[in-house]
Amino acid sequence: MGPVETPPRRAEELAVIGKRLPKVDAWGKVIGETKYADDLILPRMAHARLLRARHPHARIKAIDTSRARALPGVLAVITGADFPPVKFGILPVSQDEEALSTEKVRYVGDAVAAVAAVDEETAERATELIEVEYEPLPPIMSIEEALAEGTVRIQEYGDGPNIHKLVSLEFGDVEEGFREADLIREDLFYFEGSNHLPMEQHAAVARWDPDGKLTLWSSTQTPHYVHRTLAKVLELPMSHVRVIATPVGGGFGGKSDPFSHELVVARLAQLTGRPVKCTLTREEVFYAHRGRHPVLMWVKTGVTRDGTIQAMHFRSILDGGAYGSYGVASTFYTGALQTVTYKVPRYKFEGCRVFTNKPPCGPKRGHGTPQPRYAIEVHLDKIAEALGLDPAEMRRRQVVEPFSKTANHLTITTCGLEECIDRVVEASGWREKHRRLPPGRGVGFAASSYITGAGLAIYWNEMPHTGVIVKIDRGGGVAAFCGSIDIGQGSDSVLASVVAEVLGILPEDIRVVTADTDLTPVDLGSYSSRVTLMMGNAAKEAAEKLRGLLLDAAAKKLEVSPAGLVARGRRVYLRDDPERGMSFAEAAQLAEAAYGTLAAAGSYRPPRRGGKFKGAGVGPTPAYSYTACVAEVAVDPETGEVRPLEIWIAHDGGRALNPLLVEGQVEGSVYMGLGEALMEEQIFRKGLHKIPSMLEYKSPTTLETPEIRTILVETNDPEGPFGAKEAGQVPLLPLIPAIANAVYDAVGVRVDEIPITPEKVLKGLDQKGKGQEPRVGPERFPRVSFPEPIRVESAFGQPADLSLKRE
Amino acid sequence: MRELLTPRVNGDDVQVLAPVHKTLLEVLREELGLTGTKHGCELGECGTCTVLLDGEPVLSCLLLPVECQGREILTVEGMAQAGRLHPLQQSFAELGAAQCGYCTPGILLAAKALLEHNPRPSREAIRVALAGNLCRCTGYTKILDAVELAAARQGR
Ligand code: FES
Ligand code: FES
Numbered sequence A: 001m002g003p004v005e006t007p008p009r010r011a012e013e014l015a016v017i018g019k020r021l022p023k024v025d026a027w028g029k030v031i032g033e034t035k036y037a038d039d040l041i042l043p044r045m046a047h048a049r050l051l052r053a054r055h056p057h058a059r060i061k062a063i064d065t066s067r068a069r070a071l072p073g074v075l076a077v078i079t080g081a082d083f084p085p086v087k088f089g090i091l092p093v094s095q096d097e098e099a100l101s102t103e104k105v106r107y108v109g110d111a112v113a114a115v116a117a118v119d120e121e122t123a124e125r126a127t128e129l130i131e132v133e134y135e136p137l138p139p140i141m142s143i144e145e146a147l148a149e150g151t152v153r154i155q156e157y158g159d160g161p162n163i164h165k166l167v168s169l170e171f172g173d174v175e176e177g178f179r180e181a182d183l184i185r186e187d188l189f190y191f192e193g194s195n196h197l198p199m200e201q202h203a204a205v206a207r208w209d210p211d212g213k214l215t216l217w218s219s220t221q222t223p224h225y226v227h228r229t230l231a232k233v234l235e236l237p238m239s240h241v242r243v244i245a246t247p248v249g250g251g252f253g254g255k256s257d258p259f260s261h262e263l264v265v266a267r268l269a270q271l272t273g274r275p276v277k278c279t280l281t282r283e284e285v286f287y288a289h290r291g292r293h294p295v296l297m298w299v300k301t302g303v304t305r306d307g308t309i310q311a312m313h314f315r316s317i318l319d320g321g322a323y324g325s326y327g328v329a330s331t332f333y334t335g336a337l338q339t340v341t342y343k344v345p346r347y348k349f350e351g352c353r354v355f356t357n358k359p360p361c362g363p364k365r366g367h368g369t370p371q372p373r374y375a376i377e378v379h380l381d382k383i384a385e386a387l388g389l390d391p392a393e394m395r396r397r398q399v400v401e402p403f404s405k406t407a408n409h410l411t412i413t414t415c416g417l418e419e420c421i422d423r424v425v426e427a428s429g430w431r432e433k434h435r436r437l438p439p440g441r442g443v444g445f446a447a448s449s450y451i452t453g454a455g456l457a458i459y460w461n462e463m464p465h466t467g468v469i470v471k472i473d474r475g476g477g478v479a480a481f482c483g484s485i486d487i488g489q490g491s492d493s494v495l496a497s498v499v500a501e502v503l504g505i506l507p508e509d510i511r512v513v514t515a516d517t518d519l520t521p522v523d524l525g526s527y528s529s530r531v532t533l534m535m536g537n538a539a540k541e542a543a544e545k546l547r548g549l550l551l552d553a554a555a556k557k558l559e560v561s562p563a564g565l566v567a568r569g570r571r572v573y574l575r576d577d578p579e580r581g582m583s584f585a586e587a588a589q590l591a592e593a594a595y596g597t598l599a600a601a602g603s604y605r606p607p608r609r610g611g612k613f614k615g616a617g618v619g620p621t622p623a624y625s626y627t628a629c630v631a632e633v634a635v636d637p638e639t640g641e642v643r644p645l646e647i648w649i650a651h652d653g654g655r656a657l658n659p660l661l662v663e664g665q666v667e668g669s670v671y672m673g674l675g676e677a678l679m680e681e682q683i684f685r686k687g688l689h690k691i692p693s694m695l696e697y698k699s700p701t702t703l704e705t706p707e708i709r710t711i712l713v714e715t716n717d718p719e720g721p722f723g724a725k726e727a728g729q730v731p732l733l734p735l736i737p738a739i740a741n742a743v744y745d746a747v748g749v750r751v752d753e754i755p756i757t758p759e760k761v762l763k764g765l766d767q768k769g770k771g772q773e774p775r776v777g778p779e780r781f782p783r784v785s786f787p788e789p790i791r792v793e794s795a796f797g798q799p800a801d802l803s804l805k806r807e
Numbered sequence B: 001m002r003e004l005l006t007p008r009v010n011g012d013d014v015q016v017l018a019p020v021h022k023t024l025l026e027v028l029r030e031e032l033g034l035t036g037t038k039h040g041c042e043l044g045e046c047g048t049c050t051v052l053l054d055g056e057p058v059l060s061c062l063l064l065p066v067e068c069q070g071r072e073i074l075t076v077e078g079m080a081q082a083g084r085l086h087p088l089q090q091s092f093a094e095l096g097a098a099q100c101g102y103c104t105p106g107i108l109l110a111a112k113a114l115l116e117h118n119p120r121p122s123r124e125a126i127r128v129a130l131a132g133n134l135c136r137c138t139g140y141t142k143i144l145d146a147v148e149l150a151a152a153r154q155g156r
Helices: A026-030 A066-070 A120-128 A143-148 A174-179 A223-233 A260-272 A282-288 A327-339 A370-387 A391-396 A417-428 A491-503 A531-558 A584-595 A659-678 A735-747 A758-769 B024-031 B087-095 B104-117 B123-129 B141-155
Strands: A046-052 A058-064 A074-079 A111-117 A131-136 A163-171 A183-191 A203-208 A214-218 A241-245 A276-279 A295-303 A309-319 A347-354 A441-451 A466-472 A478-482 A510-514 A565-568 A571-574 A577-583 A598-604 A624-635 A642-652 A707-712 A790-792 B002-005 B016-019 B050-053 B056-059 B072-074
Touching: A026 B087, A026 B104, A046 A120, A046 A260, A046 A282, A058 A111, A066 A074, A066 A120, A074 A120, A074 A260, A111 A120, A111 A260, A143 A309, A143 A347, A163 A327, A174 A295, A174 A309, A183 A370, A203 A260, A214 A223, A214 A260, A223 A241, A223 A260, A260 A276, A295 A370, A309 A327, A309 A370, A327 A347, A327 A370, A327 A441, A370 A391, A370 A441, A370 A735, A391 A417, A391 A441, A417 A441, A417 A624, A417 A642, A417 A707, A441 A735, A466 A491, A466 A531, A466 A584, A478 A491, A478 A531, A491 A510, A491 A531, A531 A565, A531 A571, A531 A577, A531 A584, A531 A598, A571 A584, A577 A584, A584 A598, A624 A735, A642 A659, A642 A735, A659 A707, A659 A735, A659 B141, A707 B141, A735 A758, B016 B024, B050 B104, B056 B104, B087 B104, B087 B141, B104 B123, B104 B141, B123 B141
Parallel strands: A046 A276, A163 A790, A214 A241, A309 A347, A478 A510, A642 A707
Antiparallel strands: A046 A111, A058 A131, A074 A111, A163 A347, A183 A295, A203 A214, A203 A276, A295 A309, A441 A624, A466 A478, A466 A598, A565 A571, A571 A577, A624 A642, B002 B016, B050 B056, B050 B072
């Protein structure tokens, strides 16, 4: 234990929250002790490999596994026929996946069979001996093809032959807004898809005990949803399934779906009577995917002369790949948050997700919002230029009001965006640089907002989204239990810090037990930036209950009122007379003697504040986070290469529970945004993945990542634990348009398509040289038969109704 | 076919009978149980599997153990001495340079080799030394800070 602080005079000062403390799990990570899923080695463990389709689209006519079965060392070979005929999927509305495909394969990489063997090589060799007879079907590889194809279908459900989802919503009368505008601008943008590229490949280990109980260890961000899926697909009671999420070696959304390898190892463990492990190769991680959706976008905005937005109409088409995944939510997210950054009094959104014969897309950091954010921030940059306004100042004037509602009925609580803008403008020297740097150098500005946890669970239910149990033993030891999983974002540390702050001890005094469905209360998972706020509130509630017992028991002993006591510095003492008190452990013993075993639970469910229309479920959150960013770049006119020189980023994530961790989230988001802005793309040639390896799939190294200047702007949000909001996703969003806008400032070329590769920059420069429009990007938006919009009155400008608290 | 391998691993003389075609990465993880060494591609593209061979960073996924006979291999498990963390381990933990921590072992070893050649490297020199090690979490900022802090502390 470290030194014990002397009790301070002012007890309301925070002792742990706001301090730059090491993560509680850092020590295991720096000595190589942390056990990730692939590090688990169980006695008699067998190894599994999946056989994956080499066709993008084909009917399975027959599968012959006899040669594979005959290979020495092979313990079991399974196909889809070895599972109950049950489909699954992360969203209840898209139950379209199978553990192993039975009738059709829908993308190169779709799993059709699996082998368990004594070692990985034997398993691999056996998969090559499995003979699958396919009847190839025409592959559908693009948005255009998916919209045009009427007879060949990838899935048998959806809003059209290959249309998964169509959405159309209008808040207020946008036409009226356009009539009041002095300038109306329309733009088209395209955002290519990308993979999360977590450093750890997905892995899972299953063990089946003789009493019929299954345990699965997996590198998953959503153990609770994996738990539900295993029970459903294997037709087991949930009470007989235990899912333990191992520390995740990078997720970024890519480990948020239940995956076929998780179901396969479970089945193989049952059949072989041995533990079975499957670790995906890097190539397979590109197939498992669930990465950024490629999105084609059209946006029309009407503004008055000073840049005030009167109305906005936004359309998106998402290339979803072969399965549903989170796609319905992704589709709504491409439209839902447009209104949360700047004031948009009237808003119309039309969205469409198509199926194609490619690995399924899903949630990647920012889920569905980086694409529209890019489009809108570049679009507004063009509008500012057309009006002769400073693009940062124009946006600053239109930042949403705190504690107000948006056109689409979202409730904003705190908003520190104005200050974020001021701080990056100041720090970067924006005013001296914008439109003033020498040719080849430029700065770009953009801002963004994001949710702090989705307001609704993935499946409809009345239960809490998270729960925490805290227990105190007689030695003063504290354990905190929660289903949350640390994916590197620091959720274990948040849990320990919140409990420590409330109980007046230090994070290092606390043992956290997380992400084990047998031992920990449910937490829905590490997605949608929900954990800090939701788990934090639950942890606070649980710890406060215990603190109440400790203070009561101590008060009796000290013969004072509990109201006069504080817990701090590993002691419980009188606020006005710090010398009078006792150690934390002593208070715990008194409390246990008085009240019995010391354990308490807390739970959290977000407030229900969305609108009352169909589709209102996506977008609401307890609180929105905000970021503003200035990027400075150098563009080489010879090679077209864009080199980011420096990034200034200011982030309002509420109160920073641990500034070190918040900065880490901001820096990591900036990095990931840079990769997407400039180089990362998951693309295909004739149904084949063009780049299923790290060599071909370029991502930024230390050499391509510039210095990142992070500024934390703290608001104190009433919804968050100690005022905290989100940090892990919003800072990615402005990066990409800031780079695009900086490229324009540097060389006068608009690249309206992500990534901004050297070829595109050169093409733009070439057009500029020839006196053509210096723009590279999509030329047309295909015809989509969007339905008549659901018309809802705009709630823009109404005050937030915070009385709708969590139930 | 198996062969007898006799490298020194983390200061210990090791004898291990392993299939000839297994890489050093596999032998370390699967035969010796040293799972601190990670992998992200097994094709030499990510740097996650970095270990030190006679003090120099090598990609263990590309190396056959026969090439290591009688040589000194250091993995992350061997960095702390008698329970005392290496200054890099200390600074990585203190500054939040390990988020998911998956790239951390490889980066720690690459940084250790750097500091041995160049005890007070410039930020640029650190960038160059770590250019072969991908990290998807940190944006490298805190990693560079942590290497600088460890260098400063060692120099004292
Ligand atoms: S595992 Fe990627 S370089 Fe060795
Ligand atoms: S800390 Fe996660 S990859 Fe580096």
